[in-house]
Amino acid sequence: MHAEAPTYRVPLWIRSLDHIGAWLLALIWILPLVYAVWTALHPQEFSAKFVLTAPLTLENFANAWKAAPFARYFLNTTLLVTLILGSQLVLCTLAAYAFARYEFRGKNILFSLVLIQLMIMPDILLVENYKTMSQLGLIDTLFGIGLPYFASAFAIFLLRQTFKQIPNELVEAAVMEGASTLQILWRVFVPLAKPVYIAFALVSVSYHWNNFLWPLVVTNSVNSRPLTVGLQVFASTDQGIDWSIITAATLLTAAPLLIAFLLFQRQFVQSFMRAGIK
Amino acid sequence: MLLPALALLVAFTHYPAVATFIDSFMSTPKGNRPSTFVGLENYRIMVEDPIFWQSFRNNLWFALATIPLSVGLALAMALWVNARLSGQAFLRMAYFTPTVLPMIAVANIWLFFYTPTYGLLEQIGGMFGFPSHNWLGDKSTALGAITMVAIWKEAGFFMIFYLAALQGINPSLREAAAIEGAGRWFFFRRVLWPLLMPTTIFVLVNAVINAFRMVDHVVVMTRGGPDNATSLLLFHLYEVGFRYWDTGYAAAITVVLLVVLASVALAQFFLMDRKAHY
Numbered sequence: 001m002h003a004e005a006p007t008y009r010v011p012l013w014i015r016s017l018d019h020i021g022a023w024l025l026a027l028i029w030i031l032p033l034v035y036a037v038w039t040a041l042h043p044q045e046f047s048a049k050f051v052l053t054a055p056l057t058l059e060n061f062a063n064a065w066k067a068a069p070f071a072r073y074f075l076n077t078t079l080l081v082t083l084i085l086g087s088q089l090v091l092c093t094l095a096a097y098a099f100a101r102y103e104f105r106g107k108n109i110l111f112s113l114v115l116i117q118l119m120i121m122p123d124i125l126l127v128e129n130y131k132t133m134s135q136l137g138l139i140d141t142l143f144g145i146g147l148p149y150f151a152s153a154f155a156i157f158l159l160r161q162t163f164k165q166i167p168n169e170l171v172e173a174a175v176m177e178g179a180s181t182l183q184i185l186w187r188v189f190v191p192l193a194k195p196v197y198i199a200f201a202l203v204s205v206s207y208h209w210n211n212f213l214w215p216l217v218v219t220n221s222v223n224s225r226p227l228t229v230g231l232q233v234f235a236s237t238d239q240g241i242d243w244s245i246i247t248a249a250t251l252l253t254a255a256p257l258l259i260a261f262l263l264f265q266r267q268f269v270q271s272f273m274r275a276g277i278k
Numbered sequence: 279m280l281l282p283a284l285a286l287l288v289a290f291t292h293y294p295a296v297a298t299f300i301d302s303f304m305s306t307p308k309g310n311r312p313s314t315f316v317g318l319e320n321y322r323i324m325v326e327d328p329i330f331w332q333s334f335r336n337n338l339w340f341a342l343a344t345i346p347l348s349v350g351l352a353l354a355m356a357l358w359v360n361a362r363l364s365g366q367a368f369l370r371m372a373y374f375t376p377t378v379l380p381m382i383a384v385a386n387i388w389l390f391f392y393t394p395t396y397g398l399l400e401q402i403g404g405m406f407g408f409p410s411h412n413w414l415g416d417k418s419t420a421l422g423a424i425t426m427v428a429i430w431k432e433a434g435f436f437m438i439f440y441l442a443a444l445q446g447i448n449p450s451l452r453e454a455a456a457i458e459g460a461g462r463w464f465f466f467r468r469v470l471w472p473l474l475m476p477t478t479i480f481v482l483v484n485a486v487i488n489a490f491r492m493v494d495h496v497v498v499m500t501r502g503g504p505d506n507a508t509s510l511l512l513f514h515l516y517e518v519g520f521r522y523w524d525t526g527y528a529a530a531i532t533v534v535l536l537v538v539l540a541s542v543a544l545a546q547f548f549l550m551d552r553k554a555h556y
């Protein structure tokens with residue numbers, strides 16, 4: 001950060017106005033979340049009564065955990081997110097390398113075909129993709145939820161961009177040493193693109209941890225349901241249930257990402273930034 | 279190297295897009311009756327379907343409200359976070375946190391927030407003597423209520439891109455403007471705003487896409503009700519496709535969504551060419 005150089009003299013009252021506006025917006029923004037945390041941490045009779053002496057409890061979390069197979073849902077989501085990210089990294093690295101390093105006929109056309117996925121996400125095409133999945137017998141499997149996302153145009157785009165900036169001398173040096181194509185990719189390109197990989201991984205994990213509509217459509221049992229769908233089933237079927245438990249379950253679902261974000265704010269913000277700037 | 283990624287892209291993006299188009303001219307297969315060519319029949323059903331038109335209107339309304347509000351708020355947030363006010367870290371955290379939460383979790387939190395007589399909104403309203411109001415149950419406020427949720431979730435995400443752009447702007451511009459005696463508003467309008475144009479276009483395109491893609495909160499909060507007041511296009515598509523299993527008609531609705539997204543892509547292409555200053 002640079003020092004505050006000569007800047008216009010902003011009158012004090014405007015500066016204060018900025019403070020008031022910024023803080024007011026921030027408080028409004030954080031309010032629903034604080035409210036949810038309050039409700040989840042207090043016994044039911046205090047869920048909408050704000051007494052500072054209200055006893056704190058973790059019982060709502062325990063009850064929510066028992067009321068639905070959340071352990072299974074957590075496992076499913078973790079497996080799903082890992083599966084998708086793993087496949088994306090491998091497949092998109094290879095494709096990006098080919099686009100960045102080789103000349104072949106129809107390269108530009110192929111690349112534009114890839115970019116189409118940036119506009120037309122699999123979410124919109126769920127009716128046709130559902131048909132494909134049932135033909136492949138992949139309904140209600142984690143593999144079926146993940147498959148449409150394995151090839152990510154976004155990852156190919158980001159990695160191609162990064163690979164192109166890697167100086168040719170490095171590749172030539174590696175060739176001189178007798179490295180094979182895959183070795184060059186693994187030893188030269190991948191390490192140099194590490195920040196991009198981290199950025200993409202964070203974006204991908206948060207996207208698929210939170211994804212809902214497609215998993216809702218292709219799953220129909222506890223065995224493959226991710227957390228988001230599990231939470232929805234839990235919150236909508238047990239009508240009479242109290243809000244303290246639903247809110248606790250909601251926070252449980254969001255907790256891993258939320259905690260990771262609060263701990264690594266800088267990396268998160270920078271990753272999202274890096275992923276957005278092309 | 280390209281093959282695995284390309285094959286998957288074709289299988290889950292290009293093939294379904296084309297198949298959707300073909301299926302939109304075919305009848306829905308029922309039992310042992312295979313699907314046959316029916317020409318524009320599905321589109322005729324669509325034109326005569328009042329729920330389709332309502333979803334279309336709702337979606338336009340939703341888009342016209344979320345896009346300017348979330349982008350405008352995002353810009354204000356970015357300017358404030360960048361202005362180094364006291365508590366900068368807290369401000370950034372408060373603005374950005376909704377972005378990492380799953381939409382399902384967000385929807386549950388807000389569902390509780392809006393609950394009549396019990397939720398926080400009611401309590402605050404009650405303190406000021408406002409009568410109790412069922413925000414999500416009333417046809418006239420339900421769409422506004424879910425729009426608010428979308429803005430809450432999105433603004434912090436868009437803020438990131440503005441923040442990145444603001445940090446990339448040469449500080450000497452600000453110094454020069456200060457020396458010239460340019461006012462704050464003048465500096466924003468004549469210097470910052472044009473420089474931020476590429477970011478604004480990027481954010482706008484994403485906001486438009488999201489406006490036609492976000493439905494998770496509708497599924498959780500209202501299921502399109504009351505009386506279809508909050509049904510959006512993708513939600514209607516989901517209902518037609520997976521509740522009534524009318525795949526032919528669902529294909530026709532998908533085509534409408536694809537046309538919308540394709541026009542956004544084209545608009546972006548031309549805007550980027552002409553309006554952006556680099």
